[in-house]
Structures are given as structure tokens and as C-alpha cells.
Amino acid sequence: MTLSLTATGTVSAEDAAGAATTGLSETIANIEQALIDVNHSDFASARLHIKTARMGAEALTGDHAKINDAVSNIVQGQIQANRGNSKESADYLAKALSTFKAL
Numbered sequence: 001m002t003l004s005l006t007a008t009g010t011v012s013a014e015d016a017a018g019a020a021t022t023g024l025s026e027t028i029a030n031i032e033q034a035l036i037d038v039n040h041s042d043f044a045s046a047r048l049h050i051k052t053a054r055m056g057a058e059a060l061t062g063d064h065a066k067i068n069d070a071v072s073n074i075v076q077g078q079i080q081a082n083r084g085n086s087k088e089s090a091d092y093l094a095k096a097l098s099t100f101k102a103l
Contacts, residue, residue, distance in 0.1 A: 030050075038081055047078065047081055050081060074092070074093065
């Protein structure tokens with residue numbers, strides 16, 4: 001007995017745009033939560049949200065220059081959070097948030 005399954009699928013432009021919007025929205029939400037955590041000096045939680053935001057941001061497509069700039073700010077925010085520098089981390093995360101909201 002042989003079982004064969006063949007799956008064919010197409011992704012419409014609307015589906016792709018919806019996925020990109022969802023990824024961007026989730027990235028923004030994680031940066032916003034990381035900012036709240038950093039401002040409350042909850043660095044363990046902030047690091048988790050920063051890591052998730054960074055992974056989401058690196059998967060985004062679109063204006064590569066702006067995305068790369070925002071990812072760079074997330075990385076710097078992550079470095080500062082790891083060092084316990086809440087002010088500097090918040091500054092970098094705010095820059096990244098501003099860039100992503102402009103996309």
C-alpha cells in the first residue's frame with residue numbers, strides 16, 4: 001500500500017502583506033514592552049523582549065536601509081541593557097521603535 005500526498009499552495013500578495021504587517025506589529029509590540037521593562041530596570045524581561053524583537057526585525061522585508069538601521073539600534077539597546085544602562089538602552093530602543101513605526 002502506497003500513500004502519496006502532494007500539496008500545492010500559492011501565497012497571494014494579500015497574504016504576504018498580511019504576514020509582513022503582523023511581523024512588524026509584533027516587533028513593535030516587543031520593542032514597546034522592552035522599553036517599559038528597561039525603564040523599570042527589569043532587565044531580565046527586557047532582554048527577552050529585545051531578543052524577540054531583534055529576531056522579528058531581522059526577518060522583515062522592505063526598506064533594507066531603514067530595517068538595518070533599526071536592527072542596529074536594537075542591538076545597541078540590547079548591549080546597554082546587558083550592561084544595566086537603562087537610559088542608554090531606552091534611547092536606542094526608542095530610535096528603533098520610531099523607525100519601525102515609520103515603515
